Amino acid sequence: MNNFGVSDSNLVSHYKSGNEEAFEELVSRHKSRVFTTIYLIVKDKYVAEDLLQDTFIKVVKTIKSGRYNEEGKFLPWILRIAHNLAIDYFRKDKRYPTIVMEDGSKVFNTLEFAEDSIESLQIKSDTNALLKKLVQELPETQKEVLIMRHYMQMSFQDIAEATDVSINTALGRMRYALINLRKKMQNSTIAYDNTFYRK
Amino acid sequence: MTILFTENDLIRYIYGETSELENSEIENAVLCDSELSEKLDGLKSIYYDLDHLIVSPSERAMNDIFKSSVLL
Numbered sequence: 001m002n003n004f005g006v007s008d009s010n011l012v013s014h015y016k017s018g019n020e021e022a023f024e025e026l027v028s029r030h031k032s033r034v035f036t037t038i039y040l041i042v043k044d045k046y047v048a049e050d051l052l053q054d055t056f057i058k059v060v061k062t063i064k065s066g067r068y069n070e071e072g073k074f075l076p077w078i079l080r081i082a083h084n085l086a087i088d089y090f091r092k093d094k095r096y097p098t099i100v101m102e103d104g105s106k107v108f109n110t111l112e113f114a115e116d117s118i119e120s121l122q123i124k125s126d127t128n129a130l131l132k133k134l135v136q137e138l139p140e141t142q143k144e145v146l147i148m149r150h151y152m153q154m155s156f157q158d159i160a161e162a163t164d165v166s167i168n169t170a171l172g173r174m175r176y177a178l179i180n181l182r183k184k185m186q187n188s189t190i191a192y193d194n195t196f197y198r199k
Numbered sequence: 200m201t202i203l204f205t206e207n208d209l210i211r212y213i214y215g216e217t218s219e220l221e222n223s224e225i226e227n228a229v230l231c232d233s234e235l236s237e238k239l240d241g242l243k244s245i246y247y248d249l250d251h252l253i254v255s256p257s258e259r260a261m262n263d264i265f266k267s268s269v270l271l
Binding site: 020023024027028031032033035036039045048049052053056057060061064127128131132135146149150155156168171172174175178179181182185 | 206207210211214216241242244245246248249250251252253254255256257259260261263264265267268269271
């Protein structure tokens with residue numbers, strides 16, 4: 001099946017008729033944007049992969065049962081499902097007690113660090129790794145607007161309605177997020193350069 | 200007449216939420232205002248960095264999703 005130039009809504013129609021390749025194309029097209037949206041909220045790649053699977057299972061069930069009716073708006077729809085699942089997870093996770101080791105470190109962090117250590121070493125100086133960390137450190141209200149606008153492609157008007165604030169507040173949060181990230185990126189680059197290139 | 204633009208206007212501009220008229224006014228203002236130009240460059244720079252911040256799921260996760268579709 002040559003999917004070059006085929007719209008999402010056409011692929012959904014093919015999938016409704018039982019064409020699994022159409023579904024594979026839809027998933028391949030949007031997996032990274034959906035996964036990034038989830039990952040930036042839950043901050044753990046294994047949890048993000050589980051939630052990605054849950055997202056697509058909801059998509060499959062909705063399309064196969066004939067309840068999908070958002071022709072032409074596939075990506076915003078799937079991003080909303082992913083965002084809601086990630087937020088639900090994030091809220092539940094915050095209520096669970098965290099197991100803390102004798103040295104004060106969290107069990108979860110220890111495991112994550114151990115499994116990521118080779119990857120972490122490889123990408124230590126990488127801009128993406130730094131930016132990923134900085135995005136995750138943003139205040140929740142700023143991170144929420146950033147993810148909704150940049151990765152979910154919602155308009156500022158839609159974000160304002162979804163988060164129950166004025167459009168100026170949504171824009172202000174985005175402004176702080178972008179300016180903070182920019183400053184921290186610059187400071188980190190300067191610190192890195194000073195460490196490795198001492199005068 | 201000089202039109203003053205705020206950083207919120209520049210953010211709406213880089214995210215494609217300004218009208219054609221506002222676009223041309225902002226583009227003209229940037230040409231004569233170095234401070235505004237610097238602010239726009241800074242915002243664009245972090246915008247492009249964010250655009251490259253894309254994380255991909257593993258092959259295993261993808262295969263699990265494809266299997267689920269066949270089974271459901």
